[in-house]
Amino acid sequence: MDQTMNAEQERVRIHLSARAAGSGTRGAWKPSNPTQPPLRCDWRDELAKATLEVFEIMVGSSLTVPTELSSPFVPDFAAMVGIAGSLCGLVSIHTTSECARRIAAKMLGSDEVGAGEDAQDAFGEVCNMIAGGFKARIAGLADGCAISVPTVIFGRDFTLFSLARGEHYEVMYSFEGKLLSVTLDLHG
Amino acid sequence: MKQARVLIVDDSSVMRKIVGRSLRQAGLEVVQLLEASNGSEALTLAKENPLDLILSDINMPLMDGLEFVRQLRCIESAQQIPVIMITTEAGEGHVVQALTLGASGYIRKPFTPEQIKERVIPLLRG
Numbered sequence: 001m002d003q004t005m006n007a008e009q010e011r012v013r014i015h016l017s018a019r020a021a022g023s024g025t026r027g028a029w030k031p032s033n034p035t036q037p038p039l040r041c042d043w044r045d046e047l048a049k050a051t052l053e054v055f056e057i058m059v060g061s062s063l064t065v066p067t068e069l070s071s072p073f074v075p076d077f078a079a080m081v082g083i084a085g086s087l088c089g090l091v092s093i094h095t096t097s098e099c100a101r102r103i104a105a106k107m108l109g110s111d112e113v114g115a116g117e118d119a120q121d122a123f124g125e126v127c128n129m130i131a132g133g134f135k136a137r138i139a140g141l142a143d144g145c146a147i148s149v150p151t152v153i154f155g156r157d158f159t160l161f162s163l164a165r166g167e168h169y170e171v172m173y174s175f176e177g178k179l180l181s182v183t184l185d186l187h188g
Numbered sequence: 189m190k191q192a193r194v195l196i197v198d199d200s201s202v203m204r205k206i207v208g209r210s211l212r213q214a215g216l217e218v219v220q221l222l223e224a225s226n227g228s229e230a231l232t233l234a235k236e237n238p239l240d241l242i243l244s245d246i247n248m249p250l251m252d253g254l255e256f257v258r259q260l261r262c263i264e265s266a267q268q269i270p271v272i273m274i275t276t277e278a279g280e281g282h283v284v285q286a287l288t289l290g291a292s293g294y295i296r297k298p299f300t301p302e303q304i305k306e307r308v309i310p311l312l313r314g
């Protein structure tokens with residue numbers, strides 16, 4: 001087996017055709033017209049607004065836009081939520097484990113850096129709320145799409161690899177001086 | 189200050205803590221706080237404990253919040269307990285379905301303590 005194949009196998013692969021959230025006992029409601037595509041809009045702007053809203057209300061912090069990157073941004077903590085329905089894609093948020101623990105601590109009303117389990121839980125929930133807020137902002141998406149339960153990945157040297165190869169949008173912010181990025185990958 | 193025995197249902201433990209804190213910030217004295225991470229666990233707790241208020245997420249593993257409400261309303265002793273859905277699913281279809289199944293109210297995440305106060309406290313008796 002060649003080295004390229006080994007490297008591919010070590011990557012974290014996320015297929016963007018996300019399953020609808022919830023269990024087999026989910027309610028019977030279905031979107032009235034799930035095949036109707038949403039109207040085009042400024043996806044990146046709506047993603048940014050949803051992100052800022054979540055951090056201001058649930059984390060209690062205003063994000064700022066970093067003016068310049070003084071060092072390479074190497075995130076080792078990511079959360080993702082799939083969107084499936086009239087729009088298919090993936091919302092993900094990336095930062096460092098230190099920043100994720102700090103976000104968890106802020107959400108829980110503590111000044112101390114939170115525990116790892118809290119960070120995973122909180123970061124996944126932040127991503128969940130961003131994805132939910134994003135689709136709530138766009139006409140036709142709130143009822144036309146389902147979102148998955150969050151998935152959190154942490155550790156060094158992983159790559160999220162989109163099989164959809166669709167449109168990609170990213171917003172970068174600074175949270176208490178630490179960088180985080182929020183991305184939207186749309187199904188091609 | 190109103191007192192209440194409360195059940196919070198969410199697969200996120202962080203979110204359960206935040207909701208509990210928001211209730212206290214809203215001026216509610218929580219005399220008993222029960223937590224469940226899915227609808228199935230919540231049903232068991234609701235059958236075994238007298239409750240004044242339930243706050244439930246929708247998207248959860250094993251049994252989601254909508255199915256939880258539907259089954260809860262089939263339990264005679266639980267038919268009058270106010271159930272507020274707290275969820276990222278903000279579509280009108282979800283709201284209508286939740287209310288049709290027996291939910292008493294709906295709050296979209298992210299939420300403020302003020303929203304909890306406005307929509308939860310009036311539903312409590314006493």
